[in-house]
Amino acid sequence: MNLEIQNLQARVEETEILKGINLSIKTGEIHAIMGPNGSGKSTLSNVLMGHPNYEVTGGEVLLDGENLLEMEVNDRANRGLFMAFQYPVEIPGITVGRFMKRVIEIRAAAKAELRGEDPEMSKPTGFVKYLRDTMDFLEVDQQFINRYLNEGFSGGEKKRMEVLQMLMLKPNFAILDETDSGLDIDALKVVSKGVNKMRGPEFGAIIITHYQRILDYIKPDYVHILYKGKIVTSGGKDLVQVLEDKGYDWVKAQYGIVDEEES
Amino acid sequence: MKVYNSTGELAQFIGDRGEPSWFASLRNQALEQFKKISWPTLQDEEWRRTDISSFDLDALSFSVPAVAQPRVLSDSDLSSVGYAGKVEFSNGLCISLGLLGDEEKSGVVFTTLQDLLSKDTTGSSKVAKALVRGFEQSLESADNKVFRWSLSAASYGALVYIPKNHRVEKSLRITISASGDDFVTFPFVGVVLEPGAQATIEMAWEGQGGFLVNQSNFFSVGDGANLSYTQIQKTGDEVVVFTNGKSQVERDARFRHFEAILGGGFVKNRIDSSLLGPGSDLELDGIYFADKERHIDLRTVQHHKSHHATSNAVYRGAVADEARVIYQGLIEVSPEAHGTDAYLSNKNLVLNDGAKADSIPSLQINTDDVRCSHGSTTGKLRADQVFYLMTRGYSRSQAQETLILAYFQEVIGRVHESLQDEIYSLLFDQISGIKADLKG
Numbered sequence A: 001m002n003l004e005i006q007n008l009q010a011r012v013e014e015t016e017i018l019k020g021i022n023l024s025i026k027t028g029e030i031h032a033i034m035g036p037n038g039s040g041k042s043t044l045s046n047v048l049m050g051h052p053n054y055e056v057t058g059g060e061v062l063l064d065g066e067n068l069l070e071m072e073v074n075d076r077a078n079r080g081l082f083m084a085f086q087y088p089v090e091i092p093g094i095t096v097g098r099f100m101k102r103v104i105e106i107r108a109a110a111k112a113e114l115r116g117e118d119p120e121m122s123k124p125t126g127f128v129k130y131l132r133d134t135m136d137f138l139e140v141d142q143q144f145i146n147r148y149l150n151e152g153f154s155g156g157e158k159k160r161m162e163v164l165q166m167l168m169l170k171p172n173f174a175i176l177d178e179t180d181s182g183l184d185i186d187a188l189k190v191v192s193k194g195v196n197k198m199r200g201p202e203f204g205a206i207i208i209t210h211y212q213r214i215l216d217y218i219k220p221d222y223v224h225i226l227y228k229g230k231i232v233t234s235g236g237k238d239l240v241q242v243l244e245d246k247g248y249d250w251v252k253a254q255y256g257i258v259d260e261e262e263s
Numbered sequence B: 001m002k003v004y005n006s007t008g009e010l011a012q013f014i015g016d017r018g019e020p021s022w023f024a025s026l027r028n029q030a031l032e033q034f035k036k037i038s039w040p041t042l043q044d045e046e047w048r049r050t051d052i053s054s055f056d057l058d059a060l061s062f063s064v065p066a067v068a069q070p071r072v073l074s075d076s077d078l079s080s081v082g083y084a085g086k087v088e089f090s091n092g093l094c095i096s097l098g099l100l101g102d103e104e105k106s107g108v109v110f111t112t113l114q115d116l117l118s119k120d121t122t123g124s125s126k127v128a129k130a131l132v133r134g135f136e137q138s139l140e141s142a143d144n145k146v147f148r149w150s151l152s153a154a155s156y157g158a159l160v161y162i163p164k165n166h167r168v169e170k171s172l173r174i175t176i177s178a179s180g181d182d183f184v185t186f187p188f189v190g191v192v193l194e195p196g197a198q199a200t201i202e203m204a205w206e207g208q209g210g211f212l213v214n215q216s217n218f219f220s221v222g223d224g225a226n227l228s229y230t231q232i233q234k235t236g237d238e239v240v241v242f243t244n245g246k247s248q249v250e251r252d253a254r255f256r257h258f259e260a261i262l263g264g265g266f267v268k269n270r271i272d273s274s275l276l277g278p279g280s281d282l283e284l285d286g287i288y289f290a291d292k293e294r295h296i297d298l299r300t301v302q303h304h305k306s307h308h309a310t311s312n313a314v315y316r317g318a319v320a321d322e323a324r325v326i327y328q329g330l331i332e333v334s335p336e337a338h339g340t341d342a343y344l345s346n347k348n349l350v351l352n353d354g355a356k357a358d359s360i361p362s363l364q365i366n367t368d369d370v371r372c373s374h375g376s377t378t379g380k381l382r383a384d385q386v387f388y389l390m391t392r393g394y395s396r397s398q399a400q401e402t403l404i405l406a407y408f409q410e411v412i413g414r415v416h417e418s419l420q421d422e423i424y425s426l427l428f429d430q431i432s433g434i435k436a437d438l439k440g
């Protein structure tokens, strides 16, 4: 599958944030997007998933040739798009176990419908074992099954919960929005293990980060640098090191970016 | 069947019943009290948001059905449904009744008002005495005409008596239903737990029609006793319900009262609870949901009359369409009730513009050395939560339904386990019936 982002522009509450993003991703590829705080990384993620607070003001996004931006959020999800949230919400009253079961059921029904089958007949089997195995793989305590989703979880636990959902749902494209931020090295390794497990011809990812650290564990095929709502340069793995060595000021100088006057 | 056409015929109704004088005199007292005052209006604080002026209450007819023998439920009938006892009333008539033989042998009484009155002509049994006390205490707290009306006319209902130190492990189930239009029906539930006793009681109201229910409940929880009572309102949208409950919780006793108001078109309920001994522990919880043009007004009173008692009220509601919900919670602490620990919390979810929720908590504290607090919040569905669930594949309406159920989950978790599924599925039916476009 492929995801084509063409000249994408978007704003939040009258402020232009994305100023013409071009990016093309195929399954089988891992792209890293790096950029300083406020450069528009989360905005890009949210626009791709269809967050209602972000208004697309120009450009197009095509998922296998279909207009992604016109799809409902859940249709995007059911066609294989996934986002690991930078700040996952807490949902008291829904246990992780109940939530995951429902998510898997909804997905099975949606896929059956896309194939033209009866969604009623698509009841998934072996859910409990699948969930338990995946939790073990991510070193998540089984007791989390009975806890309310993200309620009182530490930052790292919330991020693992996002990766758990990704592994359970097996998306074709995953956007990981700063999943590495705030993680200690052990948690970072676990999260990376999750992403690496997904790697393969049916899976593509956008790893969003502003540190190079996670890219030591998940080797990207392409690296893009986002700055003030634009991708200012793209390259291979080596770009990570250049950025690490020279910093974002070098990016600014190199690509002739002038800071606007703060109004 | 005998029909009475107005409140003016109450005296005749009482006379016709031929009840033993120990009970008839209670009714007459209630009737005297009833005549003394007029119907509540918007000027009465508790009724400020619930306008009953459009109901012609005096002109409502009520009737006494011809007596018929209820079907007797055997031990095996009861075991198959998992209850220790079960009684069912339909249009004022008891249609089935049963209590496990072992419970009966232990001295548990689970019967109907009519049955007690026909057997105890002198009022000398423990149950009769407890009923008199309960009735008198109810009448004392009956500061409005609606409550007095129900006491003077209480014509059928269930009585539960649990002897000292006896524990009834399984639940007792009371089902009341009615159908038809333009009448009022007066059920009564009386529960007495002697010291150290324990019981779990479920009461469900069912039925459809343009009728009015005016119910009174009485609970007496003796020293160290433990009573859990749950009432589930599942009647149709045309039904008008008034319920007045009074409870007395003695030293070291525990009383939990849970109401799930998931039916009825116009509901005005009150549960007024007194903590009478140190160590007593009261829990008043509830959930409610109203849509279309329904109206639900619930009041709780946690009255601390003794020192070192604990009470807690947790009410959670949701409102959609043009509906209106009101919760009024009062914590009252008497001068002698030092060491009181009382809490009250109310949350409302307003699902669209046009729906309305009022939350009116109040504290009347007449002593120092107390820990009392209350909190209330009113909110909408959260757009970030809806978005999150949709990114996982939930449709918008699935996400909204799920979030409404999740919102209620914490309080449903406080109800007796055997009822959680019943309440959950009722709630689910109600939520999937919401017509309005939800916000969020």
Ligand SMILES: Nc1ncnc2c1ncn2[C@@H]1O[C@H](COP(=O)(O)OP(=O)(O)O)[C@@H](O)[C@H]1O
Pocket: A012, A013, A015, A017, A035, A036, A037, A038, A039, A040, A041, A042, A043, A044, A053
């Ligand atoms: N909901 C919002 N309301 C107003 N401004 C926002 C909102 N979300 C993001 N922004 C602004 O948009 C810019 C980009 O934000 P974001 O996409 O979150 O950046 P990043 O994820 O790269 O740190 C920032 O200047 C931020 O303040």
Ligand SMILES: [Mg+2]
Pocket: A041, A042, A043, A086, A177, A178
């Ligand atoms: Mg961000």
